[in-house]
Amino acid sequence: MEVQEIITQLQGMSNEKYKANVVKMGIPEANSIGVSTGEVRKLAKTIEKSNALAYALWESGYHEARLLAVLLFDKKTLTIKEAAKLMDDVISWDLCDHLCKNLIVKIKGFTELINEWIISNDTYKKRGAFTLMVADVIHNKKITEDTIDEYLDMVKNYSDDDRDHVKKAASWALREIGKKDFTENEKAILLAHELKEGSKPQQWIAKDALKELENVVKVEGRGRLISADSMMGKEKDE
Template structure:
């Protein structure tokens, strides 16, 4: 499905919703950069357009939040360098676009782990969030993860996790929880770090430890899943009921 950048922006304005626009503005996106289209609709459009790197670059420059979400989905990762995505991050103004880039583009790139180490102590809020979002995404999507890699991520959380900004704190907690879901050994390791944070004197780490522990201590093993999941989830509740 061939569409120009202008045709796409016009189409997005045709299907926009005041409800979604209000939600986008709440994320911190300026009104003039918000159209009001759900991510689900953006994904449907991306599947129709398919990969088009030139169009992706045009959509990113257009500046609209939804155009940038679409841009990432149709971008050709083979034409993207680590320096390129680092430049894209300068334009990020919300946690959802930050995570979207991490989960749908960066994690597909070779050597992306370099960015975790480059950004984990960055002073810029979304660069730092991206480091922990990448850890979480790695734990979710990477099938084979060596123990040494897990230990590196634990060390990053311990050394760089202390941050008062909500969008960073929540990403640190998310990363710790996803580490714990790998297997029971990792669960124990993540719980130990959570208690270390809770028992320490740093208020931000206290919060992260308590927040992560809410899920870490509920994890159970399910045959249908390669990773642990919360007993409070729908599948977890169903398994408990069946047993």
């Protein structure tokens, strides 16, 4: 399938209301087609993976084409260096998270990027570091306690950042670490209370995280803790 053919398909799926929402996120209107990520995922299932095609879609500049490209890269042949370079073009939190969760975290060596990006001045590289922590904690069944402790240290040491998209990602990482099990939950809560005595961004992160961390339950059949306010969490108490 040719790039222009795919872009034409995406344009045929365009929704003006969704396009307006994408533009609100900071994507230039000229680069937005207006297709939901769900629809992009459906389209990806009909196209064979190809790094050449994915790169061509990425270079088109269209936001939705880049979302699609992430799903079409071959994780077995793409290097972590090549995947990391894509972040240079990212200008929105949704593409940052999509790229990290669906591609980068699945490539060997991604933890090197956490160490590199956590000290970056670039908004989305730093957010990407926290997002990679989230993806690793949620999906890596073999993650070690030492690795989780390293992530907690990073949240502690690099969360003094008042950029909205960074501090929200730091809170997200702290919450997901704390939902792994009750041992990690206790550690995350202790760190959150420590952050409450820190800078204004850290105080915000602590308060945001504690709303969930102090209100989790274990539900049979679920590997991770969940919010007691969720539908499944409420059902547990019935």
